[in-house]
Amino acid sequence: MQLRIPGPTPCPPQALQAMGRQMINHRGEEFGKILNSVTGKLKQVFQTKGDVFLLTGSGTGGMEAAIVNTLSPGDKVLSISNGAFGERFGDIAAGYGAKVIRLSFEWGKAVDLDAVENALKADGDIKAVLATHNETSTGMTNRLGDISAVVKKFDKLLLVDAISSLGCINLPTDDWHCDIVVTGSQKGWMVPPGLAMVSVSERAWQAHAQAKMPRYYWDFSKAKDYSQKGQTPWTPAISIFYALDTTLDLMLSEGLDKIFTRHAQVAQKTRAGVKSLGLSLFPDEKYASNTVTAVNVPDNIDILKLSQVLREEYEVVIAGGQRKLAGKIFRIGHLGSVCEDDIRSVLDALNKALLKAKKS
Structure with a gap:
């Protein structure tokens, strides 16, 4: 998972x-x-x-x-x-x-x-x-x-x-x-x-x-x-x-500088991957976080269906939006124990799940 x-x-x-x-x-x-x-x-x-x-x-x-x-x-x-x-x-x-x-x-x-x-x-x-x-x-x-x-x-x-x-x-x-x-x-x-x-x-x-x-x-x-x-x-x-x-x-043992660099690289890969799928970032990208990526939900996507497909078919769990952003964004966490391979598999699953989560 x-x-x-x-x-x-x-x-x-x-x-x-x-x-x-x-x-x-x-x-x-x-x-x-x-x-x-x-x-x-x-x-x-x-x-x-x-x-x-x-x-x-x-x-x-x-x-x-x-x-x-x-x-x-x-x-x-x-x-x-x-x-x-x-x-x-x-x-x-x-x-x-x-x-x-x-x-x-x-x-x-x-x-x-x-x-x-x-x-x-x-x-x-x-x-x-x-x-x-x-x-x-x-x-x-x-x-x-x-x-x-x-x-x-x-x-x-x-x-x-x-x-x-x-x-x-x-x-x-x-x-x-x-x-x-x-x-x-x-x-x-x-x-x-x-x-x-x-x-x-x-x-x-x-x-x-x-x-x-x-x-x-x-x-x-x-x-x-x-x-x-x-x-x-x-x-x-x-x-x-x-x-x-x-x-x-x-x-x-890894070292603080290497930890910060790893998170920056993983975050950049996440943002680039999300945009390559035709999605847009919620925050001003100049200030985008290196620990969590917030993504706007397209009008033609059912976010509840997307989360369900990711979880049940691809064993990927993402977070939704909070308070006034509920239903408007989803968030991908990439902090702590995470590497680029993890994000690669998440993006691959997201690409497939988006096709199955389109509103009818």
Whole structure:
């Protein structure tokens, strides 16, 4: 089966084998060694010298952790959005009482950096900026380095959703002055859902000391205190730690630059292949993602039928559109454990399935 959705992604055999290990004491020395090992390797991929924590939960849980650990009810937050997950980030902040200023752009179009600067210039009380590095819902990557340069010009906190980019697309956390970066285990890390990984800058810790939003399970102070003992505050997803320790070895052995290049090449092959079938890309191709390709559904194609034929006849699973893009696009995930041969087989199946999915 070719699982080509933007997550969960296929697990390599080494990860599956690692997860088959017996349980261990999560308060014992053996788990402490694994936690320290995984944390050290994650810092290399995050490209940070700051703290990195592993939280048992989904990527959205990590986004919530970023909010509640750095903000107080009533704080003004600029939420930059050009897709479903950008909107979700703002919704989480609003749910905890932040005053969210929504800077929304057309889905699939680039963030206007001048608009970001003007919004920050217009309201000096803004405390933090929420940004999505890779917008999974539209298949595009935002210019995070450029966004950061604008945000830091005004000395604001930068909280980043990098759930579907980190480990696949270059994101130098420290060089881009990202205060919180969030990712999820089921994406480019090649292990099952269940862990959110977050980096915390020194500036974020300063904000944390003043933050008044309610928090308990997601409290970074608890995570830091327990990490110094080689533990997590709560019972961790031990099997996923086993797998992640293994896949991080695979990633570091391949090398970050080679990983980024592989994803860029696979993405380019995907985009070229889709266009060769007479299909068009949803986002501005200049900003097309290297982890997920979003494709417009032609008027003469039944998208439900297309997905069914791909799954049942060719063992290829793709993702549909989300929210206002439901029925209008489909998405091909190509992150983590993926190579050009995988995409070649997906495109071949897509070519055949399109003929069978035409509306009568």
